[in-house]
Amino acid sequence: MSIRVFVFLGPPGSGKGTQAKLLAQRLGIPHISLGDILREEVRSGSEIGQKVKSLIEAGRLAPDEITIALAEKRISREDCQKGFIFDGFPRSQAQAEALAQMLKRENRNLEKVVYLEVDKEEVVNRLSNRRSCKKCGAVYHLVNNPPKEPEKCDLCGGELYLRHDDEPEVIRTRFEVYEKETLPLIERYAQEGKLLKIDASGTIDEVFSRLWEALK
């Protein structure tokens, strides 16, 4: 059986987590969000968490050596043997280079880099209405994908909150960082023939249908 490795790229709020999770369910491989892993480090108060807390809260990137080590550790786990989906990794040239080396060492092939394209206005709306579960990390949108009961997670009953980096000031910084550090990767993967551009406007289901059709 072939090993399937995907990367999801796109601006903050483009729907990377939402779509990567749907694809992961469909394919039966894990969804790996570096943002989720880093937030968990912060929540647990680990040494890594203490190092990255202020960077994440300010909308800046965590240091490459930290994210690369976390990514490598995660994909060495048993559940990644049939493949995995990275969401929000790589985000810099150094991370892209490290991923290429990791895959080469394991004799694995990057299948596609899904690039979610959507305009800034839509993304700001998505982020300011996003609510995340404190306990299990599930993601909602107050208008497009609301929880059944206000402020309560459908899955685990946990409390919903607005991510610290979804404040308007921080969203602005995240965009700047994205444009400077991550956008150049689009060119890199286009040259490698790996890039799959997906129009990420419209409903969650519409975007997923587009993605699924394009992957077939």
Ligand code: AP5
């Ligand atoms: P991360 O958590 O990855 O944040 P991000 O890239 O800014 O992206 P988001 O998670 O905000 O958005 P998303 O694209 O996943 O959208 P979602 O599906 O939630 O990273 C956070 C921070 O961690 C970084 O700033 C950095 O500090 C650090 N970090 C992470 N990775 C790193 C790395 N590799 N290197 C260094 N530092 C790193 O959707 C958004 C909202 O819209 C939700 O409410 C959703 O329900 C809704 N929605 C989704 N799709 C639709 C749709 N089609 N229509 C309507 N609503 C929709």
Ligand code: MG
């Ligand atoms: Mg996300």
